[in-house]
Amino acid sequence: MTPLRVTAPAKINWSLEALHIRPDGYHELRSVLQTIDICDTLTLEPAEGIDLALMGHPGVLRDLPPDQNLAVRAAVALREHASVAGGVRITLEKRIPGAAGLGGGSSDAAAALRGCNALWGAGVGDNELGAIASAIGSDVPFFLAGGTAAVAGRGEVVEPLPDARAAPLLLALPEAEDRGRKTEAMFGALTPDDFADGYVTIGVREIVEAGRAVVDGDLNNVFERVTTRMQPGTERAMDALRAQGLVPHLAGAGPSFFLLIADPAKEEAIAARVRELGFEPRRAQLLPRAAAVRIEDA
Ligand code: C5P
Numbered sequence: 001m002t003p004l005r006v007t008a009p010a011k012i013n014w015s016l017e018a019l020h021i022r023p024d025g026y027h028e029l030r031s032v033l034q035t036i037d038i039c040d041t042l043t044l045e046p047a048e049g050i051d052l053a054l055m056g057h058p059g060v061l062r063d064l065p066p067d068q069n070l071a072v073r074a075a076v077a078l079r080e081h082a083s084v085a086g087g088v089r090i091t092l093e094k095r096i097p098g099a100a101g102l103g104g105g106s107s108d109a110a111a112a113l114r115g116c117n118a119l120w121g122a123g124v125g126d127n128e129l130g131a132i133a134s135a136i137g138s139d140v141p142f143f144l145a146g147g148t149a150a151v152a153g154r155g156e157v158v159e160p161l162p163d164a165r166a167a168p169l170l171l172a173l174p175e176a177e178d179r180g181r182k183t184e185a186m187f188g189a190l191t192p193d194d195f196a197d198g199y200v201t202i203g204v205r206e207i208v209e210a211g212r213a214v215v216d217g218d219l220n221n222v223f224e225r226v227t228t229r230m231q232p233g234t235e236r237a238m239d240a241l242r243a244q245g246l247v248p249h250l251a252g253a254g255p256s257f258f259l260l261i262a263d264p265a266k267e268e269a270i271a272a273r274v275r276e277l278g279f280e281p282r283r284a285q286l287l288p289r290a291a292a293v294r295i296e297d298a
Helices: 059-063 070-081 104-119 126-136 140-145 182-189 199-209 232-243 264-276
Strands: 004-021 027-047 050-056 087-094 148-153 157-161 169-173 257-260 280-284 295-297
Touching (some): 004 104, 027 104, 104 140
Antiparallel strands (some): 004 295
């Protein structure tokens, strides 16, 4: 069993629409998600038990008991499902800021599922892996596919799309802090007035499938309707940028956001402004599917 290195990329949502609340209490979603080139790395080595070493910038993850880390929970769930005798030592190098709306924990979980499936030769098929992923978190199934994908249900229905094209991104990252249950609070803040019909997502899909570049006017994220109340710091910064004629977009459930930088000559000034507004600017590119699901020998 050769140790493996698995990429776990961050994501943004090109569209994120909530249709209604389902009988199980989750929101029925329509979304097009996109992996980007800010990535955690998992190094997986055979071991007796399942344990975790954190490296890089783990932020508040450092205070979380290892058995609650989503990568560990994924490995435990797969080992049980496939009745694997051995274990894994996971070295998780964190680069994706936590609880920022970029899906870092969910991506780590998906990378652990794909990686452990390979390391243990467990041979668990895509459908079963998707079901295990979905039980860990609503965003986890998307990361099994990576690249650009349309998502429905509560996140478990994933349809891979061709890799999208768009201008480079400038992410605005908030300061690290504990935002426990943030996603739940953001969904909980939505009211029926915020619910949509899914047409924005259909539009983005058509653009991506036609190979056209995604631009500002194509994007919509339902959580931008509740940032004023729920994430006032983000709203203030996004408003200040709007006042300059820029078009910031919330990343997932926030509080980070991003801009599409169509004119590279303007990037430096926009980055400086983002910093002035109290966010850390970070350049990113779209990460195509082939790179998003990479597994290599460590
Ligand atoms: O699935 P996950 O544990 O990541 O979801 C966190 C919370 O976000 C859920 O407990 C639920 O309150 C909310 N959620 C939702 N509808 C979804 C996904 C998540 O209401 N489709």
